[in-house]
Amino acid sequence: MGDLAGRRSAPASFAPGQPHQIVFFEANAEIYAQGERAAALYQVEYGVVRLYRLLSDGRRQISAFHVAGEVFGFEADGQHHFFAEAVGDAGIRIFRQPAGEGNWRPTLDAALAALVRAQEHLLVVGRQxxxxxxxxxxxxxxxxxxxxxxxxxxxxxxxxxxxxxxxxxxxxxxxxxxxxxxxxxxxxxxxxxxxxxxxxxxxx
Amino acid sequence: MGDLAGRRSAPASFAPGQPHQIVFFEANAEIYAQGERAAALYQVEYGVVRLYRLLSDGRRQISAFHVAGEVFGFEADGQHHFFAEAVGDAGIRIFRQPAGEGNWRPTLDAALAALVRAQEHLLVVGRQxxxxxxxxxxxxxxxxxxxxxxxxxxxxxxxxxxxxxxxxxxxxxxxxxxxxxxxxxxxxxxxxxxxxxxxxxxxx
DNA sequence: CGAATTCTTGAGCCCGATCAATAGTTGTGG
DNA sequence: CCACAACTATTGATCGGGCTCAAGAATTCG
The missing domain is CATH 1.10.10.10 (Winged helix-like DNA-binding domain superfamily/Winged helix DNA-binding domain)
Known part of the structure; x- marks a missing residue:
């Protein structure tokens, strides 16, 4: 089998030393749902994750794919605004107390990277x-x-x-x-x- | 003249006590450009700001409008990835040392709000x-x-x-x-x- | 091997883009 | 205040890229 998509290198831990656990999801398993209350951050260990939103009639927009090493699961107002699912089998490192005093910098950096990505993707979808x-x-x-x-x-x-x-x-x-x-x-x-x-x- | 769009209420300062200045921009004036090195944060005092990106042939995608009170100007790798312009006349509060130890929380919150907005907008543009x-x-x-x-x-x-x-x-x-x-x-x-x-x- | 799923390819149509003309608004100077 | 120019928005006619509907091919899985 292929050993490419993201499984090749163990990614650096997002927040070394922080308490976390690694959870395994099989293909198409839900990681979290829109509206769920949560305050954790997620880092892809291997595999690919999709974040998406739905319209009431079922139309779906995937806002991002995340591969090994990337951090996702930011929420505003303590609530998830999107769905997250494993695309294929995936391992996810979950940090339950993410934004602690010590590691606000990497959290902010990851959020800004996601923001830039989302806005760049907007150009693709809106104008290309x-x-x-x-x-x-x-x-x-x-x-x-x-x-x-x-x-x-x-x-x-x-x-x-x-x-x-x-x-x-x-x-x-x-x-x-x-x-x-x-x-x-x-x-x-x-x-x-x-x-x-x-x-x-x-x-x- | 109208006194609506954003001028009605003085917005709360993003980071009270932080050193800042207020700069006035007239309609269509550039606030910053894509690729510019910078490490400041901006808060709209009155007026409206547009953030956008261009394709080489001139196609433009505005990724967000910002009104009074909102914070914008986040950059990754110390570099702006977008253009920011005043839509009409606007007053902008500029914080030169934004992400200091004291106010990373409001900075992160503002970035997360922008991220959620961008991803929601993606659904509109991609699927509606x-x-x-x-x-x-x-x-x-x-x-x-x-x-x-x-x-x-x-x-x-x-x-x-x-x-x-x-x-x-x-x-x-x-x-x-x-x-x-x-x-x-x-x-x-x-x-x-x-x-x-x-x-x-x-x-x- | 057969069934289910996913992907490819084709034909026709429709929504939004393009091209074009008119109408409305704003600003300037007499 | 009006006349004019410049700009912005509206409306119409036509075109085309991507969607829809439909069939068949390839891949996956039991």
Whole structure:
């Protein structure tokens, strides 16, 4: 099996010395739900996590994927505003007393990183077309996994709900990239980026 | 002239006792630019501020508007990732040493509020249609200004760039709301929400 | 191996973009 | 105060990218 998506390196602990436990979630398990009262922080040990919100008719927007080492689960007013689920099997380090006196700095840094990410993603979803969105997604995954070979932990549906597209459009766009020899597809989860430059040109 | 948008109440200082200065910006003046090195925090005293990013061909996505009392200008890696401009004339309180030992709590809270806002906005832009987006915008403005009468500080172009729509679509949608008697338009800047329930029904 | 699931591909349509013209508003100077 | 220019917003007509509906192919799993 692939040993890529995030499992390759043990991530540095977010808050060394702080009390925490590691919890294992299987694919599609809920980590927390919107509206849940909570005051913990979560760090991905391995696997991928999706954060999302729903509209009443079921439309879903995934606001972020998180991979090994990343911290998520910030809440305002002591309440979660999103759902968090494991995409595939995942291990999560949970800190129950996160924002203690000692480690407000890393907490703030992680929150700011998430903020910048969210706002940058807004530009993609608000102002770029299908090809540009998929290109941005692939480049982001490439950067996070640190190589041109990408193991997609998430389904086409997840990708669509992240990019604000339908699965058909995601699939068609990937096929176009394939026939333009910008990417190579090996099965549906493995993908190699053959022409990074072409992708970069798409999302200036 | 109108005395609504944000000028009505002197906002509480973000970090009481911290050294700061108040700077005045006229309409469309730049507060800071993307890529600028900086380590300050900004609080709107009066007026409205827009944060945005650009694509190389000029497409613009406004990630947030900020009104009186709100704090903005967080940066990661000591660098601004966005542009900030005054929409109309605005007064901004600038804190040069923001994240000092004493006030990391309010800083973190403000950052988390911005994060939640950005991620919620992502749902609007990624998964809602034109009418739903405009409805969400109007409800947001209503809530921030605290009444059914809204003074729009920003142009149709700004609204479009915030919602990921063209100005024509924004204009058409507002006209539809008007003929459906959901809103009343008085001039192009003043707007009264006549049927809050109808708007709420649109963005469940 | 067969069933269930996920993905790909095709055909047609619709919402919002684009292009274009008109109307309204704001600001300036006589 | 009005005349004019410059800008901003509205409205109309047309186009096209991505959605919807539908079928078939590939992959996963029991």
């Amino acid at each position: 077309n299908a090809a540009e969105r998929v290109a941005a997604f692939l480049l982001d995954m490439m950067q996070r996994q640190g190589g041109e070979c990408i193991e997609l932990a998430m389904s086409r549906t997840d990708i669509g709900d992240y990019l604000g597209l339908t699965i058909e459009t995601v699939s068609r766009t990937l096929s176009k990239f394939k026939s333009a020899e910008v990417v190579q597809l090996e099965g549906r989860r493995l993908l190699k980026i053959a022409d990074v430059r072409a992708l970069r040109a798409l999302c200036t | 249609n034109a009418a739903e987006r405009v409805a969400a915008f109007l409800l947001d403005m209503m809530q921030r200004q605290g009444g059914e009468c809204i003074e729009l500080a920003m142009s149709r172009t700004d609204i479009g760039d915030y919602l990921g729509l063209t100005i024509e679509t924004v204009s058409r949608t507002l006209s539809k709301f008007k003929s459906a008697e959901v809103v009343q338009l008085e001039g192009r800047r003043l707007l009264k929400i006549a049927d809050v329930r109808a708007l709420r029904a649109l963005c469940t």
